[in-house]
Amino acid sequence: MVLAWDQGYKQIACDIDCEELVTILDRTDQDLVLHHPQVLVLKEIMTLMARDWRVTVNWVHRDGNAAADWLAKYGHSLLDPGVHVIRQPENELQLLLLKDSLVVS
Incomplete structure (x- = not known):
């Protein structure tokens, strides 16, 4: 926010x-x-x-929020804490965003 x-x-x-x-x-x-x-x-x-x-x-059901789960795990893997802006999502994240957008809530 x-x-x-x-x-x-x-x-x-x-x-x-x-x-x-x-x-x-x-x-x-x-x-x-x-x-x-x-x-x-x-x-x-x-x-x-x-x-x-x-x-x-x-x-939203967890099944419709896979991209957020990926981002949380990615954030935990970073050595530098703080805000990180992803301007171009990796292919894996792009696929999860597409999948999440197709899930009916």
Whole structure:
């Protein structure tokens, strides 16, 4: 979300395969957030979502989110932490993006 904000986007959609997270973010139930083990991360996400833009959060089945799984594993394999922008996806990622776009949710 930080990258999208910094790039000037005013409307984004986040597809997430964690149903619990989508529920928490949709309800904005502070009591639920305060007692969650990842309270600091959730507060940061909610602060980002409260900015002057439109963020929609959608639950997608894990089968329809293979590209995100690939990106997470790729990110963990990098020696340099931080933001990495992929301007030209590798062939494997391109195929996963195509597959994900064909999955009916």
